[in-house]
Amino acid sequence: MSDKQRIGIMGGTFDPIHIGHLVTAEAVRREYQLEKVLFIPAADPPHKQNLPVTLPMHRYIMTILATYSNIHFAVSRIELDRKGPSYTIDTITELKKQYGLQTELFFITGTDAILELATWKNVDLLLENCHFIAATRPGCGGTLDSVIEYFGEQGRGHIHLLATPELDISSTDIRERVKQGRSIKYIVPENVENYIAKEGLYRT
Numbered sequence: 001m002s003d004k005q006r007i008g009i010m011g012g013t014f015d016p017i018h019i020g021h022l023v024t025a026e027a028v029r030r031e032y033q034l035e036k037v038l039f040i041p042a043a044d045p046p047h048k049q050n051l052p053v054t055l056p057m058h059r060y061i062m063t064i065l066a067t068y069s070n071i072h073f074a075v076s077r078i079e080l081d082r083k084g085p086s087y088t089i090d091t092i093t094e095l096k097k098q099y100g101l102q103t104e105l106f107f108i109t110g111t112d113a114i115l116e117l118a119t120w121k122n123v124d125l126l127l128e129n130c131h132f133i134a135a136t137r138p139g140c141g142g143t144l145d146s147v148i149e150y151f152g153e154q155g156r157g158h159i160h161l162l163a164t165p166e167l168d169i170s171s172t173d174i175r176e177r178v179k180q181g182r183s184i185k186y187i188v189p190e191n192v193e194n195y196i197a198k199e200g201l202y203r204t
C-alpha cells in the first residue's frame with residue numbers, strides 16, 4: 001500500500017443516514033487504511049431531479065448526529081454550499097484542490113449507484129481522480145463485473161467491491177417504517193431517531 005494520504009468520501013443522499021452507512025464507512029476505513037471518512041450529503045442528487053428528497057438541512061443535521069462520536073468521521077458541506085445538481089466530479093475536483101493532488105480519494109457508495117456510473121458526468125475524469133468502493137452484501141459481488149469491464153483498465157484499477165456485513169437496511173425502508181408508525185429503533189442511531197420524531201420527518 002502506498003504512503004500517500006488516503007481519504008474516504010462517503011457520498012449519498014442520506015435520507016436518512018442509518019446504521020448500514022456507518023458500519024460500511026468504518027469497514028472501508030479499516031480495509032483501505034483511510035485517515036478519515038468525509039460524509040458528504042448530496043444537496044441535489046443528480047439522478048433524483050424529479051423525486052421528492054428531504055430538505056438538505058435535515059439530512060445534513062442527521063448526518064452530523066450519526067457521525068460525531070467517531071473521531072475518524074467528519075461531515076462536509078461541500079455539496080450543500082454549491083448550487084445546482086451535486087455532481088460528484090465537481091466535489092472530487094474541489095477536494096483534490098483542498099487536500100492536494102497526491103492525496104488518494106476513495107468514493108464509497110452503494111453498488112446500485114455504481115451500476116449507473118457510465119451515466120455520471122465526466123466519468124472518465126472521475127475515474128482518473130478517485131477510486132470507487134462499491135459496498136455490497138456478501139454473495140452479491142458478481143454484479144459489478146460488467147461495469148468494471150466497460151471501463152477497461154481504469155475500471156479494473158479504480159472500481160472495487162467491498163462486502164459489508166449482512167445489514168439489510170435501506171433509507172427507503174426506514175422512511176416507509178416511519179410512515180406506517182413502525183419502529184426504527186437500532187436501525188438508526190438514537191439521536192437520529194429522536195430528530196426524525198421531533199421534526200416529524202417521513203410521516204407522509
Ligand code: NAP
Pocket residue numbers: 010011012013014015020021024042045046047048086087088089108109110111112113119120121135169170171172
Ligand atoms: P441512491 O440511488 O439513493 O442509492 C443507491 C443504493 O446505494 C441504495 O441501495 C442506497 O441505500 C445505497 N447507498 C447510497 N449511498 C451509500 C453509501 N454511502 N454507502 C452505502 N450504500 C449507499 O444513491 P444516492 O445516495 O442518491 O447517491 C449515491 C452517491 O452517488 C451520491 O453522492 C450522489 O451524488 C452520487 N451520484 C453522482 C452522480 C453524478 O455525479 N452524475 C450520479 C448519481 C449519483 P440507502 O438508500 O439506504 O442509502
